[in-house]
Amino acid sequence: MQATAAALTPPSLLDYATSCALPTPWAQFTLHAWVEPATGKEHLAMALGDLSTGEPVLARVHSECLTGDVMFSQRCDCGAQLEGALQRIAEEGRGILLYLRQEGRGIGLVNKIRAYRLQEAGADTVEANLQLGFHADARNYELCRPMLEQFGIKSVRLMTNNPRKIDALNRIGVTVAERVPLLVNRNAYNNSYLNTKQAKLGHMMAPLTAVEQGEQALVEPAKAPSSAS
Ligand SMILES: Nc1nc2c(ncn2[C@@H]2O[C@H](COP(=O)(O)OP(=O)(O)OP(=O)(O)O)[C@@H](O)[C@H]2O)c(=O)[nH]1
Numbered sequence: 458m459q460a461t462a463a464a465l466t467p468p469s470l471l472d473y474a475t476s477c478a479l480p481t482p483w484a485q486f487t488l489h490a491w492v493e494p495a496t497g498k499e500h501l502a503m504a505l506g507d508l509s510t511g512e513p514v515l516a517r518v519h520s521e522c523l524t525g526d527v528m529f530s531q532r533c534d535c536g537a538q539l540e541g542a543l544q545r546i547a548e549e550g551r552g553i554l555l556y557l558r559q560e561g562r563g564i565g566l567v568n569k570i571r572a573y574r575l576q577e578a579g580a581d582t583v584e585a586n587l588q589l590g591f592h593a594d595a596r597n598y599e600l601c602r603p604m605l606e607q608f609g610i611k612s613v614r615l616m617t618n619n620p621r622k623i624d625a626l627n628r629i630g631v632t633v634a635e636r637v638p639l640l641v642n643r644n645a646y647n648n649s650y651l652n653t654k655q656a657k658l659g660h661m662m663a664p665l666t667a668v669e670q671g672e673q674a675l676v677e678p679a680k681a682p683s684s685a686s
Pocket residue numbers: 518519520521522523533535538559560561562563564568569572573582586616617618619622654660
């Protein structure tokens with residue numbers, strides 16, 4: 458039997474879709490959109506300035522966190538990191554933010570909420586994922602390569618505290634020329650989450666000082682509802 462041309466063509470990892478101007482409080486970015494054929498997920502990039510000069514590009518690879526990015530959740534540092542990264546790119550006048558739709562470190566929104574519930578019962582962020590039958594971090598960064606290739610970007614100055622992200626980018630052939638720390642928003646709600654990221658996931662950030670801990674203790678987290686509704 459003769460194979461058809463379609464059967465011989467490997468499916469593409471990511472299809473570029475379109476772009477538009479995106480004015481924000483910090484700068485007017487260009488928003489680019491792709492579709493991932495395997496999942497139907499829509500991935501995004503916010504780009505600013507001339508990215509094709511060959512100079513390493515200030516970059517943030519941000520994984521979706523609906524609760525933090527959109528709903529102002531203080532459980533994590535995501536919303537503040539998103540804002541901080543865009544602000545920094547705007548200050549330099551050049552850079553890119555990749556917004557990957559891998560919510561909840563890749564386990565999805567509903568499972569992340571299940572994980573939060575387990576955290577309210579005493580698990581830390583890693584234990585909760587494991588109790589639900591997932592890896593501590595189920596993310597994959599291979600889509601970054603076609604997204605960056607769209608702009609001819611081979612080398613980045615990556616805003617992150619996560620060493621796994623740096624390794625993952627290096628493995629797919631994107632050079633991380635520099636790590637730019639992105640430390641924001643420690644508070645009474647996210648302090649133990651950030652400490653667990655540091656202790657169990659290897660994130661590069663300092664725990665609260667004793668003085669800061671005293672200050673943070675003044676801000677008590679609101680009690681979670683105790684009923685099983
Ligand atoms: N499963 C799970 N996911 C979480 C939890 N808190 C935040 N997340 C998700 O963790 C991811 C955070 O992604 P990033 O902003 O890329 O941060 P990071 O990998 O910690 O590394 P940085 O680059 O240092 O910020 C998002 O997908 C969030 O939805 C949690 O308690 N459990």
